[in-house]
Amino acid sequence: MKFSTMMAVALASVGAVADTLYVNNVTGNDGNAGTADLPLKTIQVAISAAHPGDVISVAPGIYGDEQGSTPASTAGQTCRVWIDRSITLKSEVKGGAVITGRLADDPQGAVTAIRIADSVATTKESPVVVEGFVIRDCGTDTANAGGVIGWSGTGVPSFADEK
Numbered sequence: 001m002k003f004s005t006m007m008a009v010a011l012a013s014v015g016a017v018a019d020t021l022y023v024n025n026v027t028g029n030d031g032n033a034g035t036a037d038l039p040l041k042t043i044q045v046a047i048s049a050a051h052p053g054d055v056i057s058v059a060p061g062i063y064g065d066e067q068g069s070t071p072a073s074t075a076g077q078t079c080r081v082w083i084d085r086s087i088t089l090k091s092e093v094k095g096g097a098v099i100t101g102r103l104a105d106d107p108q109g110a111v112t113a114i115r116i117a118d119s120v121a122t123t124k125e126s127p128v129v130v131e132g133f134v135i136r137d138c139g140t141d142t143a144n145a146g147g148v149i150g151w152s153g154t155g156v157p158s159f160a161d162e163k
Helices: 002-014 043-049
Strands: 020-023 055-058 061-063 072-074 077-083 088-091 097-100 106-110 112-116 129-131 134-136 149-151
Touching (some): 043 055, 077 097
Parallel strands (some): 020 055, 055 088, 061 097, 088 129, 097 134
Antiparallel strands (some): 072 077
């Protein structure tokens, strides 16, 4: 009996199923577990807790500086959301979650909404998916690709053939 239980646990960990982490900037707390009952407050903390293949489900609301979240900054790239692994980031309600690039301390300034790290190798089997968000008030980023969704690598990003 003990051997069967240990074997089942070992087999379950080999075929790991994607987890879902929940974010709610009103009821969440970044010290929570990220469950539906105990959501996280910020998208960035959820991404940091996620494993490749996980889903991050974001409740309706405005996610950005005015909500008290700090822009992520990696290698000089300032943005709202820094994606450094293959995950699915989705709004619970299509159009209900808004990522804004507007800076509260500089109403004329803005940052990139979402930036994907050059270290993320996306393929058909391991994609980065962003679904159902409204993205607004973003800055333009002429030094790197994109003002709304940017890629921080050098040169031109390559995309896997979907055929």
